Each structure stands twice: as structure tokens, then as C-alpha cells.
Amino acid sequence: MSREELAARQAKLLENLLTGAAAPPGFDPERLRVEAGVLRGKRRRLVAYLRPDLPQALGPRFRSLFDAYAAEHPKTTEVRAHEYAAGFAAWLVSRGELPKPRRRRFRR
Amino acid sequence: MGVTGVVERLGVGIGWRPELDLSIARMRGVDWVEVVAENLHARHLPDSLVALRERGMPVLPHAVSLSLGGAEPLDTTRVEHLAEVARALDAPLASDHVCFVRAGGLDSGHLMPLPRTREALDVLVANVRTAQSIVDVPFALENIAAVLQWPDDELTEEQFLTELTERTGCLLIVDVANLYANARNIGTDPVAFLDGIPWERLAYVHVAGGVERDGVYHDTHAHPVRREVLDLLAELRRRTDPPGVLLERDDDYPTDSELTAELAALRTVVSA
Numbered sequence: 001m002s003r004e005e006l007a008a009r010q011a012k013l014l015e016n017l018l019t020g021a022a023a024p025p026g027f028d029p030e031r032l033r034v035e036a037g038v039l040r041g042k043r044r045r046l047v048a049y050l051r052p053d054l055p056q057a058l059g060p061r062f063r064s065l066f067d068a069y070a071a072e073h074p075k076t077t078e079v080r081a082h083e084y085a086a087g088f089a090a091w092l093v094s095r096g097e098l099p100k101p102r103r104r105r106f107r108r
Numbered sequence: 109m110g111v112t113g114v115v116e117r118l119g120v121g122i123g124w125r126p127e128l129d130l131s132i133a134r135m136r137g138v139d140w141v142e143v144v145a146e147n148l149h150a151r152h153l154p155d156s157l158v159a160l161r162e163r164g165m166p167v168l169p170h171a172v173s174l175s176l177g178g179a180e181p182l183d184t185t186r187v188e189h190l191a192e193v194a195r196a197l198d199a200p201l202a203s204d205h206v207c208f209v210r211a212g213g214l215d216s217g218h219l220m221p222l223p224r225t226r227e228a229l230d231v232l233v234a235n236v237r238t239a240q241s242i243v244d245v246p247f248a249l250e251n252i253a254a255v256l257q258w259p260d261d262e263l264t265e266e267q268f269l270t271e272l273t274e275r276t277g278c279l280l281i282v283d284v285a286n287l288y289a290n291a292r293n294i295g296t297d298p299v300a301f302l303d304g305i306p307w308e309r310l311a312y313v314h315v316a317g318g319v320e321r322d323g324v325y326h327d328t329h330a331h332p333v334r335r336e337v338l339d340l341l342a343e344l345r346r347r348t349d350p351p352g353v354l355l356e357r358d359d360d361y362p363t364d365s366e367l368t369a370e371l372a373a374l375r376t377v378v379s380a
Contacts, residue, residue, distance in 0.1 A: 011212025026259025
């Protein structure tokens, strides 16, 4: 296995875990499912930490809405963590899950 | 036994988090702290951390995003950031994990296991050597908690880590909570791991709490340390006198007295 092949296999694994793409060959499907849940939970907790207003506004719906967002919008390397959280907030507004935010008065 | 001179004696420490900064400043029994390098800017260190440094407390940066096991080209700006933070803290050591976090433009946000193959080891060794050429202090790598395994492992984890240290001269951080997690979740043998580790390369030990949900043990760093994890620390202590042992607590922060009690429990085990 060359470095290029390993890179491709690592990419396939993340694609499966983060987007639900086809499972890479040889992996235990149950373990993939568990790992995907671990990654989703880790990302969800980070988004809640960076934007505590979102779980506060959504209550118990935060989890299912975030998981739906994450499956469609896996975090890419181009996006910073706070931008990703902001993207989720914008998605919630676009779907009518959250009211359009008023301009923050003290924003610099 | 730890070789004198390779790693300075650190004692008992705790993972520094902004939420814990006041606790750490006033708690007894904290000899040193570890900080997540990505959360710091070398030119704007938090005052509470600078105050610890001024008291002479060692502060060791620990990275989580270098993706040293990733087969794509190493992102050296991340390594340079770690090097800057290490310099700003005058740290004796810097570290990351045996894992990858990015591939194919995606960011897992978490530490992903590597296939333990010769080729993956070659990639890791090359990346670690590059990192060592940028960071001007000794470099250490930590074993992770994995919930899945690659289908084509050729080496055990202890063989993989031993070869890694032999080929790069790096040090090791052994996380006994991760050993426990792996034993629970993927059925690895923690005692075989402890038997196979080159202890003269040990930098320090990590200990953390976790919780079991739906038959999976989660290394949450948000729950009390389990008895079984302390037992593994004792098992490790039978093989070496670790230069340092560190408690990681990242969420659901308990009271100072609970943290002090956990630190005291670690000290009791490693002083035995």
C-alpha cells in the first residue's frame, strides 16, 4: 500500500463516517456505526460549546437537527470550527427552525 | 525504569482548561499542567496560565490536530504553531497523538486510528521527523482510544509504538484510560501493551474518566476516573516509575475537592 493508497483509504473511511457514504471494505459495519456516532457527538458538543444559544433555543430538538445538518454538511478542512457552527445556525434560520437573528448591537 | 535526563520529573498534573484556571491556581497537589496547543496563541497567553509559569509551574503543550498519521502532506503551519506555543511556555516537551484527523478534505474533529501496517508506520515516521525538525523540544506521541480497527493490522499497538520510538527517537505518552477503553471496545490486551512498551521512552501518563453507554465505553474526560483505570495505572507503575502523571478533565467540571481527591488518588498509585 503506497502513501497515495493509504491517503485514499483514510479519505474513504472519513467519507463513510461523516457522510454515510459506502463502507470501506473489510471494516466491521457495527464498529463504523459506533465511530460515526462518536464523531457526530464530538462535533455536536463542540458546536454547542461555541454557540450555546443554539441548544438553548432548540432544546431537545438541537440533537436531531444538528445530526441532520452534519450528515448533509460534513465539516471540511477549509472551514474553521466557529464558521461551521455559524453555518449550522444559518441553516436553522433558512429552514425556519430559528427566527432570523436581529443585528447584534454590540458587535464590533 | 525511566532514564534520568530523557524526561524531567514532572509529578502529578492536570489538563489546564479555561474553566479550571481558578481551581488549578488554588488547588494543592498540582505540580504541572498540560494545555491544548490549538486553544492558545503564543502572543496572547491567558493571564492565569502566565501566572502559573511565573510560579515556576511547567506547562506542556499537547496538540490534537497535526494529523501525523495522515497520508496527505503534513500541514506544517500547525506544527509551527505548536513550536511557537512551546517556545512561549518555555516547555520541556511538546506532543500530539498517533492518529489522523483529516483526509480527502474532511475533518473528523476527533483522533482516528491508523492501520498498523508497515506503510502507515513509514508515513507516521516521516511526519514525526518533519515535526521534530520544526519543534525545538523533545516530541512525544500518545496512544489513542479507538472504537474501530482497520482490517489489515500487521503489528500490535505496542510493536507499532516501539518501532515509532526507535525510528524517530520520540517519546511516548501512555494514556491508561485509552488502554482501558480499547480493551473494552475492541478487545485489546492492556497487559500485553504494558509489557511491550519501551519504558525508557516514557514522557508521562494520562488518566481520565469515562462512561459506558449502549455497551460502548466512551472516553469522555467528563466523568470520574474508574477504579479499573487506576488499576491499570498501578499495573504500569509495577513496570516503571513514570516521570509524570496527568489527569484530564474536559467537561462537567467537578468541585475543587473532587478534583483534588482524584489527583491524590493518582499520586497514591504512582508513589506506591
